[in-house]
Amino acid sequence: MRIAVLTLTATALAGCAVGPDYQKPVLAMPAMWSDQKPSRPTKPSRLSKWWQRLRDPQLNALIDEAVAGNLDVATAKARIREARASYRQTAGTLFPSADGSASATRNKTAATTSAGTDSDPYSQYQTGFDASWELDLFGANRRNVEAARYGLDASEEELRSTLLTLIGDVASYYAEACGYQARIGLARRAAASQMQTAALTRAMAQAGMSTAADVAKAKGQASSTEADVPTLEASYAEAMHRLSVLTGRPPAALTDRLKRSAPIPTPRLPIPTGIPANILLARPDVRMAERQYAQYTARIGQAEAARYPSVSLTGDIDTSALKLGDLGKSSSIGWSFGPTLSVPVFNAGQLKAAVEVARAQRDQYFIAYRSSVLTALEEVENAIVSLAQERVRNTKLASSAKSYADAARLERALYKSGETSLLDVLDAERSLYSAEDDLLQSRVAIATDYIALNKALGGGWDGTIDIAKPEIVDVKTGPRLASKPVTQ
Template identity: 55%
Template structure:
């Protein structure tokens, strides 16, 4: 065998092995190491490194209405529905990319009616008894009609020697996983928002009730001041100040009622309903939800697994890494194997019997030679995009750490503030009762009574605001630690089910 023949055989063997085993170009993804602290700076030292217990954390409030609203929001929220649709899109894209790894096979058939005409020689008998051929203008045309039937199969298979299709399928897999984490992140945000707006609504309702109660107390004080003024024991200024304080409290009622309505309207939209959907349902009075003891914060490394936004960012980095290999594979040759088989007959019944059969099979090679640097530029674009996703992952991790630390500080300080304001409210209540009694007996000025009333109202209102703040900080901490929806969510059912999608008459143009 000649050297050229041996080289050709070796080359063929190499290509055959590469086609059967397969390879890939570009970087293989590895989960990057994220530097995180060993412990939380603001967590209670007695908590230890135990992982956070976040399953259905909202039920720890003991508020049945809140739990019902969250269950409904998970089923009906529009952002959740959109995230489900993105998962279905990612699944279909993944099937499409994996389909490119397999051979394709198409069936073909045709039927044609044909007409052909051919020149014929017309024979004539001469006087000598010989035969003469007449051509040119004396030639006649004989026409024939026939039908031609053909059927066959076309097949092709891109061998994907350098892994372009493999990298595309790999990227699609990561994209699907990122879409699933996006749904988890949407659920985490939704649950936190429903809990937050519910607590705020209860807080606004409680503060509005306090403002109404205080306005009535101010009104009684104003009536008392008016009577004393008419009796000549006090000044008109005292009566006017008492009435002004009453109007201020009534103005607070209007402002708090508006804020309450806005929170209720927001809850209705979060549940996928209209803004007014929950107005009557939440009209019954209820206390501000009281947060339980702080959940275990675990260690900072836990959030790398518990936070869906971190997991999503990591999957997006993996997807971008796989796309580098896809772009780089375009720099190398591509090999496809194509083939076809066909049968031809003059009658339809002959296709399976006495028809003529032909086939063709062979490889095709495509090698990029010159493209003005476009393919190399596409690789550099993919690498730059990968770097962007890596930076985004680092930023997401840092934001997650910040969220937890902030929530830990806020919750701890809100609890301390709550204790102080509870004691302050009791003291101001005692001071108000004493001032009113002394004023009635003539032993204290009216300004002291007004000041005691105003201080008591401010202390009680601050106490209610801090109760809301403490509950909100607890919600923020559970969100920051990655607490979300831990039950399965069906994302396979579409929002719109099309009917009559098969062949039908057009009705619109």
């Protein structure tokens, strides 16, 4: 009767829990981005498959391949599998555990006196069953399960964050690679044009209309422009190598496939950016930080519960016999059942200190969550400003390049007729090359700023990801004869 009463009392107390209950924090957010006007309605941000608005099928294919083959993504998927298994393992502590045992012994008792005689050998067989269940009166195990569930959520957000970074990196390196291809082509065309000027100068020198110094100057400028090509080729190769590694391939794997020049991606503008509060829902790194904050809030309750008594119900039953066939009928049977109470009495403040450690860790993760929100807002604002100002700059550079092209054409015509000097021609050609190169770099900057803005807003992969498939599939894991380890 007393055992039954104690069991009912423990069951009634099983709903108790200590420590703070997690509540999602409410953070003050700006009402709008800096480029928005109060009178203008705010359109929701369009983040799904944002890279497709760059209108480049080659880029779309590379992103699909990177999602499937990137090693950081594979690591994040393995961490989710680990977190899921850890959650199931932790949840198992809420249920009773049971173990079975069996033994068989051969016994003989020897005489200890001169009058005694040795007993005959006999066999003894025994089987048993043990069970235990921690009642978790103050919620230590439940808090541990709660923390594991939040940890699982955080690992899933980590995968999304990894995908966001990966897609942004692939798009950025691809835009840079296209930009290097365009700049290499420009340098070669400019050098060829400058070599034509040098040839014209040489012909004029032979006719007595120019000097050998002018020929040397013209050839020197052409060679200087050609010298830009190896540097640009090296930068292009580095971008290609990085793209290959991001897709999970060796560095030179994409060289032949992407050797044909592709236009610099041009985004469709403007971009709806929504409102700042959307950051809390869209950015996976912000959501991951919030889940980690929740996880370490639950850890406080787990540490606090260790300061309270714990009760477990334990029981066992066993049977023994001299013959194996008698275990179920002509055997001795024993059993026991009852609660076990454990009360912390003295631990020199260790349990209290553990609670203080958990609270300090919770504070750190709360600060990290706030920091991730501020960082996200900063990145969006920076990307908005950079993109807007680069578009203005691009317009000015386009006008500048057109003017320098007109000037270079006129200077060559005047030089042929002997109405201007070679220095004016060389200066016009040099200015034209510089302006056109700056224009190409600006086009790349617009593409990368567009990519940075979508990353900052939280745009990433929204397709399905196969998380269950492991990287390594083990075989022959059952009981077998042990083989010798491989040595080198």
